[in-house]
Amino acid sequence: MNKMIALFALFAxxxxxxxxxxxxxxxxxxxxxxxxxxxxxxxxxxxHGCHGLKYVHYRDLAxxxxxxxxxxxxxxxxxxxxAMSSLISDEAAMQSFGIVPPxxxxxxxxxEGGASYVYSYLIGYYLTTDGKTGNHFFPLTKMPDAxxxxxxxxxxxxxxxxxxxxxxxxxxxxxxxxxxxxxxxLGYYVIAYLILLTILLYNVKLxxxxxxxx
Amino acid sequence: xxxxxxxxxxxxxxxxxFIKHELTGYPTPRNLSYWWNFGFLAGxxxxxxxATGLFLAMHYKPDASMAFDSIQHIMRDVNYGWLLxxxxxxxxxxxxxxxxxxxxxxxxxxxxxxxxxxxxxxxxGLLLLLMATAFMGYLLPWGQMSFWGATVITNLFRATPFIxxxxxxxxxxxxxxxxxxxxxxxxxxxxxxxxxxxxVVVHLVALHTVRSSNPSGIDLADKDNIPFHPYYTIKDFYGxxxxxxxxxxxxxxxxxxxxxxxxxIPANPMVTPDHIVPEWYFLxxxxxxxxxxxxxxxxxxxxxxxxxFAFMPFLDRSRIPGGAHYxxxxxxxxxIFILDILVLGYVGYVPPTSQTIxxxxxxxxxxFMTFLILPFVSKAEDKWLFKRGLPPKILALIASExxxxxxxxxx
Amino acid sequence: MAELDDxxxxxxxxxxxxxxxxxxxxxxxxxxxxxxxxMNPSADLLAKANTEVNLSGVTPGAMLxxxxxGKPVFILRRTKEQIKAMAANNGxxxxxxxSDRTKQPEWLVVIGVCTHMGCVPNKEGEGxxxxxxxxLYDDSGRVLRGPAPKNLEVPxxxxxxxxxxxxxxx
Numbered sequence: 001m002n003k004m005i006a007l008f009a010l011f012a013x014x015x016x017x018x019x020x021x022x023x024x025x026x027x028x029x030x031x032x033x034x035x036x037x038x039x040x041x042x043x044x045x046x047x048h049g050c051h052g053l054k055y056v057h058y059r060d061l062a063x064x065x066x067x068x069x070x071x072x073x074x075x076x077x078x079x080x081x082x083a084m085s086s087l088i089s090d091e092a093a094m095q096s097f098g099i100v101p102p103x104x105x106x107x108x109x110x111x112e113g114g115a116s117y118v119y120s121y122l123i124g125y126y127l128t129t130d131g132k133t134g135n136h137f138f139p140l141t142k143m144p145d146a147x148x149x150x151x152x153x154x155x156x157x158x159x160x161x162x163x164x165x166x167x168x169x170x171x172x173x174x175x176x177x178x179x180x181x182x183x184x185x186l187g188y189y190v191i192a193y194l195i196l197l198t199i200l201l202y203n204v205k206l207x208x209x210x211x212x213x214x
Numbered sequence: 215x216x217x218x219x220x221x222x223x224x225x226x227x228x229x230x231x232f233i234k235h236e237l238t239g240y241p242t243p244r245n246l247s248y249w250w251n252f253g254f255l256a257g258x259x260x261x262x263x264x265a266t267g268l269f270l271a272m273h274y275k276p277d278a279s280m281a282f283d284s285i286q287h288i289m290r291d292v293n294y295g296w297l298l299x300x301x302x303x304x305x306x307x308x309x310x311x312x313x314x315x316x317x318x319x320x321x322x323x324x325x326x327x328x329x330x331x332x333x334x335x336x337x338x339g340l341l342l343l344l345m346a347t348a349f350m351g352y353l354l355p356w357g358q359m360s361f362w363g364a365t366v367i368t369n370l371f372r373a374t375p376f377i378x379x380x381x382x383x384x385x386x387x388x389x390x391x392x393x394x395x396x397x398x399x400x401x402x403x404x405x406x407x408x409x410x411x412x413x414v415v416v417h418l419v420a421l422h423t424v425r426s427s428n429p430s431g432i433d434l435a436d437k438d439n440i441p442f443h444p445y446y447t448i449k450d451f452y453g454x455x456x457x458x459x460x461x462x463x464x465x466x467x468x469x470x471x472x473x474x475x476x477x478x479i480p481a482n483p484m485v486t487p488d489h490i491v492p493e494w495y496f497l498x499x500x501x502x503x504x505x506x507x508x509x510x511x512x513x514x515x516x517x518x519x520x521x522x523f524a525f526m527p528f529l530d531r532s533r534i535p536g537g538a539h540y541x542x543x544x545x546x547x548x549x550i551f552i553l554d555i556l557v558l559g560y561v562g563y564v565p566p567t568s569q570t571i572x573x574x575x576x577x578x579x580x581x582f583m584t585f586l587i588l589p590f591v592s593k594a595e596d597k598w599l600f601k602r603g604l605p606p607k608i609l610a611l612i613a614s615e616x617x618x619x620x621x622x623x624x625x
Numbered sequence: 626m627a628e629l630d631d632x633x634x635x636x637x638x639x640x641x642x643x644x645x646x647x648x649x650x651x652x653x654x655x656x657x658x659x660x661x662x663x664m665n666p667s668a669d670l671l672a673k674a675n676t677e678v679n680l681s682g683v684t685p686g687a688m689l690x691x692x693x694x695g696k697p698v699f700i701l702r703r704t705k706e707q708i709k710a711m712a713a714n715n716g717x718x719x720x721x722x723x724s725d726r727t728k729q730p731e732w733l734v735v736i737g738v739c740t741h742m743g744c745v746p747n748k749e750g751e752g753x754x755x756x757x758x759x760x761l762y763d764d765s766g767r768v769l770r771g772p773a774p775k776n777l778e779v780p781x782x783x784x785x786x787x788x789x790x791x792x793x794x795x
Contacts, residue, residue, distance in 0.1 A: 055286040059672050081672050105286070109470065110478040176478075179289075179296045186297075187466025194462060197652060198455030200645040205452045207638055208444050212244065269660050273667070291667035294659035451649075 027116040029173040030166075031180065033065045039171025040066070042164045044074050046146045047104070050093060052086030055105035056175045064178065099142045108169070108176040115173050122165040125150040236422060241439035242446055243428035249323075250426065251453035252316035257414060258454060259309045264407050266302040270295075274354065276400035278393035281356035282480045300469040306348055307472045308461050310495035313341065317523070322548055324530065324537025325427040331527045333424065336417040338524045343413060345520070347406040348493070350399040353391075357477030358487050364391045364399075366490060370503075373513040390483065431536020432611050489565055497562030498555045498581075504566060505578040515578065522585050529585055532592040533612050534599060540608060543595040551584045675793030677785070680732070688748050690737060693792045697737035697745055698780060699753070699766075700790075703730070707751075707764045716767030719776050723765040726779050734790065735766040735777040746777075753777075 040061065058075045062068055071080070078085075086093075090100045111117045117137065124136040125145035133145045145151075149161045174180070223229045273292050275284040288295035317337070320326055326334035353364045368385050372378040387394030428434060440446075464471065472494070476487045492500050502519045506512040530544075538545035554577050561574035676693045678700065683689050686707070689700040703711070708730045711723040727733055739746050739755040746753035752763040760771030767776045781795040 055283075055290060057669070057672070059668075060290070063668070079677070081669075106478040109473075110475050112475055114475075183296065183300075183466055183469075187462070190462050190466060191459060193652060194455060194459045197645075197648050198452065198459060200641070200648055201448070201452040201455045204641055204645050205448045207641060208448045212440065212445075265660065269663050272664065287667065287669070291669045293662040293665055293667060295663060295667070297659050298663055 027114075027119050027169065029115050030170045031174045035167055035170040036061075036064065036174045037066050037070065039167035039169070039174075040074060041070075042168045043171055046164070047168065048084070049087050050097075050101040050143075051104045053084040053105040053175055054103050056084050056178075057081060058084065060178060064174070097142050101143065104172055104175070106176050108173045115169050118172065119165055119169045122147060122168065123149050123162055127151060237443040237447070238441055240422070240442040241436070242426055242442045243434045244438050244440045244445075245428050245430060245434070246426065246446070247429055248449075248453060249315075249319040249429075251450055252312050252319060254450040255312045255453065255457050256309065256316055258457075259305055259312055260407065260410060260414065263302060263305045263309060264411075266298050266305060267404070267407070270298050270302055271404065274400075276354065276397045278356060278396050278481075281354060281396060285355050297465075300465045303472055304461060304465045304469060306351065307493070307495065308457075308464075309344065310348070312457075313344065314495070317341070318552070321526070321551075322538045322545075323427060323429060324431065324532075324535060324539075324544075326526045327530065327535065328527065329424045330420075330427060332420045333417065334527060335524060336413060336420055338521075340410060340413050340417060341523075342520070343406055343410045345496070347403060347410065348495070350403040350406070352493065353396060353399045354403065355477055356396060356481045357474075358479045358481055358485075359474045359477040359490065361391060361481035361483065362486055362490050363492055364395065367492075368395075370509075370513045370516075373510040392483075429536070429539060430607075431534075431539055432607050491563055494559065494563075497560075498558035499562075501558040501562035501574050502578045502581065504562070505571070505574040519578075519581060522582070525585070529588040530592050531589050532596050533615070534596060534604065534608060535611060536608070540604060541592075541595055541599065543591060543598075547584050547588070547591065550580070554580045554584070675791055678790050678792060679788065680790060681788040685731075691792070693736075693780065698792055699733070699735050699737040699748070699777075701733040701735075701748075701764065703733060703764060711763065711765040716763060716765060716776065717769035718773075719768055721765075721767055721776055723767075726765055726767075726776070728782070728784065732790075733765060734779065734782050734792065736780050737777070739773055740768075740775040740777065741771070741773040 058071050058078065058080045061071050062080065068080075075082070075084075086101065088096075088101075093100050108114050108118060113120075121135060121137040121141075124138075125133050125147075126136065127150045128134050133150045135141050135143075147161045147165060149158065149165075152158045152161055220230060224231070270288065273284060273288050273295065275281055285299070288299055290296075292298075320334065320337070349364075349367065353360045368382055368391060371381045371385055374381045383389060385395075386392070387398055425433075474491070474493075476489070479487075491497075499516050499519055503512045503516040506515045532541065532544070534540055538548050557573065557577045558581065561570050561577060564570055566574075674694060676691060676698075678689070678691050678698075680689070680700065680702070683700065683702045685702050685704045687702055689702075691698050691700065708723075712730075715722055724730065726735075737745050737753075739757065739760055741755065741758055741760055744755050744757035746755040746760070746762060752761060752769065753766070754761055755771065755773070758772050760773035761769045762773075762777055763769050765776075766779070780792055782790050782792040783795055785791045
């Protein structure tokens with residue numbers, strides 16, 4: 001509840017970005033195999049140079065259902081068993097950015113606002129008057145505009161980049177919680193079973209207590 | 215054949231007599247409401263936590279360099295590891311919810327009164343053990359909130375007179391919370407639940423000595439007691455079914471509602487998160503701690519806010535049994551207290567502003583005042599209620615209790 | 626305590642109780658499954674069931690020792706003389722053709738665990754010697770002498786390239 005209020009407050013602060021992003025207060029995560037696959041693709045192009053996911057292994061993508069050949073193209077020399085670590089070393093990153101780009105395995109869970117926040121952040125870059133980039137959602141960020149959305153004025157281009165950001169966030173959402181689908185499916189079965197069992201227990205209870213003389 | 219085996223055992227072990235005495239022949243008041251289910255639920259959640267904790271311990275690594283990774287390993291690679299972890303984290307919250315309701319029932323119905331003082335005090339001991347267990351358990355994931363929460367709370371022991379600094383270092387095993395702290399907290403977190411089980415046994419022995427109280431406050435006649443089994447065994451199982459639905463709804467669909475986002479970031483001794491906040495079940499006490507501007511004062515106030523419950527049998531000077539049942543002023547105090555705790559919880563959660571600090575201080579005063587005015591209010595209310603008139607059964611009970619007291623003091 | 630009423634409609638009662646007991650029992654049994662399953666090897670270990678080994682750089686006569694499923698695997702690149710010597714006879718105590726134990730005669734792949742009590746034998750000149758109880762194996766991993774009851778085990782493996790093998794699947 002507090003997260004929703006905080007996020008709404010952030011949105012309500014008002015900023016000169018286009019209206020459709022602001023309204024996306026509830027990001028619809030699409031964790032279908034296709035969306036995640038597009039997300040990994042976009043991630044590899046735009047993010048993998050600096051960010052890694054040390055807790056996600058290439059074999060996890062294979063187990064999820066992504067084509068092994070696609071994965072082979074993404075992992076290059078790394079084995080299927082290895083983690084999706086970034087291409088830049090910590091030292092080199094410190095030199096270039098003054099900060100080590102955070103690992104993204106849990107980023108959706110590690111930020112207030114979750115997927116909505118990360119998505120808004122990615123598309124929240126804008127050009128300042130002196131030609132630098134700023135970010136509406138995390139002004140102190142040292143991360144450059146990876147999707148180059150700040151210079152995209154053409155609506156079709158913006159929409160395309162927003163789609164990329166959407167896919168990346170969908171991938172990151174899956175990465176932070178790969179068992180979510182399984183959890184929810186099992187959940188439906190367990191709750192259904194428990195409702196049945198509780199109804200039975202209730203009837204036995206009524207039965208047993210009916211034996212009592214008033 | 216089974217009866218022969220049972221006879222063989224009975225010769226050597228009080229199996230049948232135990233079952234008869236404590237279950238099938240154990241008299242329980244017939245009018246217990248569903249508020250009496252929560253003791254059983256607490257015992258069930260205890261077993262759940264021990265089971266899930268044990269299986270998690272097979273994969274968890276209590277080392278600062280491996281702890282966070284081992285949790286990821288559990289969540290991602292261990293078969294059903296994610297389920298064990300969510301059951302354990304939700305279970306901790308469920309445990310406190312059940313215990314708080316259990317305590318509220320006891321306070322409302324005055325079940326802490328003689329002869330049930332020891333039940334209340336063993337319960338108090340159980341609450342302290344549970345709080346310690348939960349606090350230590352929270353360090354184990356070694357996230358940002360784990361680390362900094364442990365840093366803040368272990369720091370509080372600096373309030374110990376004369377040896378405060380040494381105590382803090384001794385607790386931590388190091389000058390700051392670190393690997394030594396983590397490993398020993400794991401060892402203790404594994405141990406404490408078994409101490410809790412022992413204390414629960416003592417709690418139950420006490421219960422079976424004085425027998426359950428009941429909503430009317432009056433000890434029911436023999437004919438109005440019914441055997442615990444099958445009446446209350448089935449009622450407890452039914453209540454368990456309802457509880458499990460709620461519990462598993464959280465486990466499967468909202469497990470993150472009890473997991474702080476900041477704890478998904480590995481502990482960083484160099485960076486404190488903007489907003490350190492304990493788990494919800496500690497929030498009211500945390501608010502009281504922060505309400506007192508002085509460090510030692512805050513610690514003392516927080517400690518007192520937990521321990522003051524123990525004084526209830528002495529603070530409540532009413533002779534009328536049944537707690538809030540026949541006493542409207544006591545009932546009002548009870549509701550004010552509950553509301554006050556919720557306000558304190560909110561104050562403990564939000565970042566402190568001058569407004570929330572002020573609210574917190576008022577709420578803290580109200581918290582302690584409800585206890586401190588009780589001796590006077592209860593006596594005054596008694597006077598008023600006797601004048602107004604009470605049910606004859608109550609008057610009879612009070613009269614017989616006076617007799618008992620007089621007889622005992624004369625011996 | 627209150628007297629128990631005479632039971633009427635016992636048939637329905639019994640059925641309800643039976644059904645509830647069965648449903649509860651089934652649930653309790655099902656609930657045990659995740660606990661038991663969690664003790665089985667986790668996904669990362671199952672992935673390590675197969676190990677890829679690069680054979681380039683192993684000169685004839687040299688041996689490579691790799692870890693597979695936590696055990697050592699000896700990969701011996703045999704010289705022409707060694708191959709001839711191994712093909713010449715069927716080994717000592719448990720005769721087996723050398724060609725049955727290799728996919729390519731140049732490469733011997735065996736699990737480096739003595740079949741007696743589990744020690745790791747040492748490569749000493751020809752073959753291997755186990756210093757725990759004195760078993761002696763030839764360059765095909767066959768027992769020549771000693772208490773070992775079986776020849777060194779050949780794990781499932783296959784060539785995925787001229788100089789790469791995958792241990793774990795045939």
